[in-house]
Amino acid sequence: QKEVEQNSGPLSVPEGAIASLNCTYSDRGSQSFFWYRQYSGKSPELIMSIYSNGDKEDGRFTAQLNKASQYVSLLIRDSQPSDSATYLCAVNIPSNTGNQFYFGTGTSLTVIP
Amino acid sequence: GAVVSQHPSWVICKSGTSVKIECRSLDFQATTMFWYRQFPKQSLMLMATSNEGSKATYEQGVEKDKFLINHASLTLSTLTVTSAHPEDSSFYICSVRAGLQPQHFGDGTRLSIL
Numbered sequence: 384q385k386e387v388e389q390n391s392g393p394l395s396v397p398e399g400a401i402a403s404l405n406c407t408y409s410d411r412g413s414q415s416f417f418w419y420r421q422y423s424g425k426s427p428e429l430i431m432s433i434y435s436n437g438d439k440e441d442g443r444f445t446a447q448l449n450k451a452s453q454y455v456s457l458l459i460r461d462s463q464p465s466d467s468a469t470y471l472c473a474v475n476i477p478s479n480t481g482n483q484f485y486f487g488t489g490t491s492l493t494v495i496p
Numbered sequence: 497g498a499v500v501s502q503h504p505s506w507v508i509c510k511s512g513t514s515v516k517i518e519c520r521s522l523d524f525q526a527t528t529m530f531w532y533r534q535f536p537k538q539s540l541m542l543m544a545t546s547n548e549g550s551k552a553t554y555e556q557g558v559e560k561d562k563f564l565i566n567h568a569s570l571t572l573s574t575l576t577v578t579s580a581h582p583e584d585s586s587f588y589i590c591s592v593r594a595g596l597q598p599q600h601f602g603d604g605t606r607l608s609i610l
Contacts, residue, residue, distance in 0.1 A: 414596055415596045415597075415598070417598045417599075424587070424606075425603070425604065426587075426589045426601040426602060426603055426604040427540070427589075427601050428601070429598050429599075429600065432598055471540070473598070473599070475596050475598075477596065481528070482593075482595060482596060484530075484593065484599055486539070486540055488539040489539055489540075
């Protein structure tokens with residue numbers, strides 16, 4: 384079982400709609416959760432961090448964390464064509480040998496004008 | 497501002513050439529840096545963990561003699577692709593992090609071997 388799982392997509396939404404991206408993780412010891420956006424040909428860019436249960440909002444982005452169910456999601460409101468990218472979910476798991484950082488394989492999002 | 501500086505951003509060279517990529521942590525001292533490779537339309541693949549002052553830890557299937565990593569200071573790690581061949585053409589990305597903080601990525605290096 385992979386530490387972090389995402390639906391690879393592609394996910395297509397019309398412009399102005401809400402895009403919902405989901406991620407599940409296997410290790411209950413995971414403590415930090417992140418969403419990255421990666422445009423084609425570019426390196427990943429951090430867009431959201433979330434550390435505790437509940438919602439965290441930043442502009443059009445909302446991250447949701449549910450540790451009991453072991454999932455973290457990203458909602459993008461009023462989706463724009465410029466939001467078209469691959470979104471990577473990542474978790475940080477403390478361990479005796481140091482923190483382990485795992486990425487999902489990413490979900491490809493296309494926002495249709 | 498940028499947390500990580502990576503260069504060069506693009507390298508085109510002949511087969512058999514060795515190519516060095518530098519990764520600098522700008523905002524903090526990084527005892528650990530990471531090197532990833534990404535082929536077109538594929539996921540990030542962790543190649544190795546670079547540890548300051550000690551040997552790098554390579555992921556399974558990554559040839560340590562092919563991909564030499566040096567982390568001589570707390571702000572600089574280098575990846576050298578030795579005797580590069582066309583199959584080594586890829587997008588190489590470094591990252592840094594501290595503790596439970598997120599990883600910050602460099603802008604990546606596009607390597608094209610002719």
